[in-house]
Amino acid sequence: MRATWRVAVVGGGIAGLAAAVRLRDRAPAGTEITVYEQSGALGGKLRTGELAGSPVEFGAESFLMRDPAGGESAAVALVRRLGLGERIVHPTVGQAALVVDGGLRPIPGGTLVGVPGDLERVATVARPAPDADVDAGRPLLGADEDVSVGALVRARFGDEVVDRLVDPMLGGVYAGRADDLSLTTTMPALARSARVEHTLVGAVRAAQAAAPRAPGAPVFGTLASGLSTLVEAAAAASGATIRRGAAVRELTPAGAGWRLTVGPTREAESVDVDAVVLAVPARPAARLLAGPAPRVAEGVGGLDYASVALVTLALPEPELPELSGFLVPGTEGLLIKASTFFTTKWGHLRRTDGLALVRASVGRYGEERQVQRTDEDLAATVHRELSAVLGVPLPAPVAGHVQRWGGSLPQYTPGHVDRVAAARAALQASHPTLVLAGAGYDGVGIPICVRSGETAAEEIITALGGPGT
């Protein structure tokens, strides 16, 4: 190996950029880091745009402040590392609503992603099945068992709790269904306690007690300057060479390192590096690994993704309730899956001219065709449905934006954690200088992806001989 390490980060989303920053902080001085991003812009699902003169998130909107294990989240730690801590802002209005029978009801508190630890508190939106959550003298789950969230909660609390609470809350994050999504991946704290506790109420309470929240502590934060400033600051702090419009098309083992084929077929470029952080979604990762590591490719390539569209409308002086937004159960028959009242939720986005910015997300797993409707159709349908849910005719929008995110949200089915662990173990044994990072493996969300990228960077540093001093 050369005296100076050369590390390629493939994928310029937040996982890849967090990996690049960690490599800069911990690898020996002089390490050459290059980030290859196939699109024209860094950030992946983080993209701040502009609508009616306001900065608006066209992708991810905010990050969790706390780590599930306690302490601040990896996203907050990265923001601070990049000197942006003072720009963190929190929602000024946190209360959101659920659409039930066409109208809005406040989302009950005290649940874990909609799974209640106190059945009486959810009675305003759903009637839990009586007497189903019985203690059968053993833990809810076996030591290595994984189930879908829906299967567990339906069996213990009945259908209404799933359909009216858990499904819309999980749908808001994954655009997927509780009946398909893995408990271990989407709700790891609940999965852990379900391996000890004998009832679901007991498991929810134990998970909540394991990570107590200081009263009044904010759950979410974002950057007043927009999340793209996090992306730019990470790229700058990493000191990496940034290659935009540079798709990596092939990865070939070369000695202990790798040869990358970059760019279009006719002008393909070959680059040799000592190590690779592969921070792209699971499907492109599987295509790149099909040659060098077919078993690994098979292990990660089966992950399916949902497509969503985000429709943002600028409405002049609409009558909006004092809510951060609302979630829509699939059973309500609406196109809108969730809506955020940006200018109510975030104080820094409030305007003096009465204009409100409202975003709706559209598209559930398996309904990709809805996302392919024209911009005009999506905007008109969202406008009509918003008026119906709010019970007031909304004014015509003065501006609008439609952002499609095709194949963007991973649908982790039960057993995902084990499949990824097996793939990583096989990769580590055969090709220790290539490490997987990002949402395709470790879960959805900015904090999880930051941690995933940082962990990948640490593993690369270990594989190449240990940190710099």
Ligand SMILES: Cc1cc2nc3c(=O)[nH]c(=O)nc-3n(C[C@H](O)[C@H](O)[C@H](O)COP(=O)(O)OP(=O)(O)OC[C@H]3O[C@@H](n4cnc5c(N)ncnc54)[C@H](O)[C@@H]3O)c2cc1C
């Ligand atoms: C609509 C939406 C809203 C969301 N809202 C939130 C939110 O509010 N809060 C939150 O915490 N999380 C949110 N998430 C989830 C979060 O944004 C993602 O989990 C996270 O950003 C994924 O980061 P990543 O780096 O793993 O992947 P990505 O962001 O997908 O980045 C991967 C990058 O790799 C590039 N790439 C792919 N193939 C190649 C190749 N062959 N060569 C080079 N580059 C390649 C892609 O162009 C992309 O830029 C949201 C996700 C979506 C889709």
